[in-house]
Amino acid sequence: MADKRVYEVLFIVDPNINDEDLARLSDSFQQTITEQGGTITKVENLGRRTLAYEINHRTEGIYVLFEIEGSGREIAELERRMRVSDAVMRFMxxxxxxxxxxxxxxxxxRTRKAGRRAGVRPVNVAETAEPSES
Amino acid sequence: MSTNFEDQTTDIEQEGTDIVRAVAPAGKTARRIRRRKQCRFCSEKIDLIDYKDVRLLQPFIPERGKIMPRRISGVCAPHQRMLATAIKRARIMALIPFVAD
Structure with missing residues (x-):
């Protein structure tokens, strides 16, 4: 468990939420992670998107992406919080x-192979001594 | 069902068919020799298929919303595996449909 794991959490927020609440929600999730000892490496708001199918009778949703580094404990807590939250329609x-x-x-x-192939070619006799990198 | 797939294949095969024609002039042989299709992901040097990249996945989900089989798309086995998981993940996140109409 000591090794660092990298997770990507994508979640869909109810589109009827206002910007303020969305920011607050996102902040509270980030706080949960840091409290549990995880670090957030990336937060990306992918914006509004029409869903491919209805979720909770909504046809669109706001996609937010987190990139988290940690042990996995913070993920459990984050997921629990997301399940409880009404605004989060889906997460993965x-x-x-x-x-x-x-x-x-x-x-x-691939680069190694490409280098080898270049080396085999009779034209590049001079390059065979040291494998060329391309 | 198969007709659906065939019109999808044409644009993927494009590069392949050109070469076939160069070897044997068009119309000469009744059955054209099927050239082994090149894996799109290999030739484009894509090592990681991201499920969020809908534009990348789109060509592999025909109208019905199914995952296009390898024998039609010509994708290599390792990439097909990656593609399949990516499509399944994208479905869960409502990026692409489970079933289209």
Missing amino acids: TVRVDRERKRAEKLRER
Whole structure:
């Protein structure tokens, strides 16, 4: 549990909320996270969007994205708070650190492969000594 | 059902069919040789398929709202897996429909 995990929490807020309340809600959620020992690395308001299907008889919603770094305890508390809150229509937490690591690995492998391929080419004899990076 | 998929494939295949025509002149062979479709995500060097990126997912969800099978889109297995989870996540967050009409 000591290792840091990165989470992405996307939630949809009732569109009838006013800007003030939205800010207050967002702040209170952020506070919950910091209280539980997590750190917020990104807060993004994705704005109003029409929903692909109705949720609670609403056809649109305000999307807010949090990026959180922590142990996972703060996520449990945040989710509990979101469940209780009437303004939050839906939320989803995705653990992204593993996926990002994997993407990083794939990218690395690709650049390595590209470097090798360039090295094999007979024209680049001089470059074979040190693998070129592109 | 299959007709729905076919009109979707045309724009994805575009690059592939051009090459086929260059090899064998159009109209000569009755059945054109199916060239292996290139995985879009591999050729565009996309390592991470984000569920929030609806524009990226859109081509892989035909009108019905289903996930387009690999055999039609030509996406490679690792990318299809990523794509499938991304689509499922996007559905939960009402970014794309579970079923369209």
